[in-house]
Amino acid sequence: MTGFSIDWLDLREAADRCARDDKLLEQARYWLSESFAPGTEKTVVDLGAGTGSTLRAFAHASNTDQQALCWRLLDQDAALLAQARLRHGHLQRLQTYELDLAEISALPLADAQLITASALFDLVSADFVDTLALALQSQQDPPALYAALNYDGTTTWTPAHPLDEVVLDAFNRDQQRDKGFGMALGPEAGSYLERVFSGSGFKVFTANSPWVLDQLDCKLVDALISGIGEAVAQDSTLDTTSLQDWIQFRKAHLFTGTCVVGHTDLLALPDRD
Numbered sequence: 001m002t003g004f005s006i007d008w009l010d011l012r013e014a015a016d017r018c019a020r021d022d023k024l025l026e027q028a029r030y031w032l033s034e035s036f037a038p039g040t041e042k043t044v045v046d047l048g049a050g051t052g053s054t055l056r057a058f059a060h061a062s063n064t065d066q067q068a069l070c071w072r073l074l075d076q077d078a079a080l081l082a083q084a085r086l087r088h089g090h091l092q093r094l095q096t097y098e099l100d101l102a103e104i105s106a107l108p109l110a111d112a113q114l115i116t117a118s119a120l121f122d123l124v125s126a127d128f129v130d131t132l133a134l135a136l137q138s139q140q141d142p143p144a145l146y147a148a149l150n151y152d153g154t155t156t157w158t159p160a161h162p163l164d165e166v167v168l169d170a171f172n173r174d175q176q177r178d179k180g181f182g183m184a185l186g187p188e189a190g191s192y193l194e195r196v197f198s199g200s201g202f203k204v205f206t207a208n209s210p211w212v213l214d215q216l217d218c219k220l221v222d223a224l225i226s227g228i229g230e231a232v233a234q235d236s237t238l239d240t241t242s243l244q245d246w247i248q249f250r251k252a253h254l255f256t257g258t259c260v261v262g263h264t265d266l267l268a269l270p271d272r273d
């Protein structure tokens, strides 16, 4: 499993926040604030929480009373969780769990009203989604699921380069490599989540949440180009010289070009009718 550095997560957070669909985030917040009897303790479990970007997105999005929520941040990376505690330790009801998400039966999901994740589900397998849906559906009061920023397999650059499509195809192949859960869903994550949760008694809402990047995001785009270059370096459809040419061209246009990376957000609400 490739590690995710604090620097990379920080670099992408502003773009992620702009990209998140406001309506789905508000709907998820509304679910938390309005669907339960007054005084009910509300617990949110964030899968693959990193340094806590979803918690921050909720805090930013509205006047949600963060002190009234219990956030359980789950991640396998102790350094990211330590950073989350450093940033949010003042919240009385912050809990962090260092664990492997692949062990779904051991996850602290009980009593949660909302399960969240961002930039996670393209890493997981179809089996993980199936098992998670079953685990949530089987709870006496099933929680909702808010899954943001699922990469959808599309990336569009300006200006165009003749290798854009070949590089994207190679990148999407790499996205399906095992990231610790079995073969990853990669670009299929959003549509697979929608299908499984719709078939498991949830009302599912989806929205596009693309990164729309330009020269103001040049540091992120620079890191993205390097990351794509590393991910596709071993792909048999690309020779080293052509790939270096593509990388150089892309980096030469950091301040004049644009890049749109497609994602989808999803909210699955338990159907209580």
Ligand SMILES: C[S@@+](CC[C@H](N)C(=O)[O-])C[C@H]1O[C@@H](n2cnc3c(N)ncnc32)[C@H](O)[C@@H]1O
Pocket: 001, 004, 009, 016, 047, 048, 049, 050, 051, 052, 053, 054, 074, 075, 076, 077, 080, 099, 100, 101, 102, 117, 118, 119, 120, 123, 179, 180
């Ligand atoms: C792309 S990062 C997203 C982090 C955070 N949600 C955000 O949006 O900034 C994916 C996160 O999932 C965590 N992760 C990946 N595989 C995991 C596993 N098997 N168990 C627990 N955490 C995992 C990584 O450590 C990382 O923090």
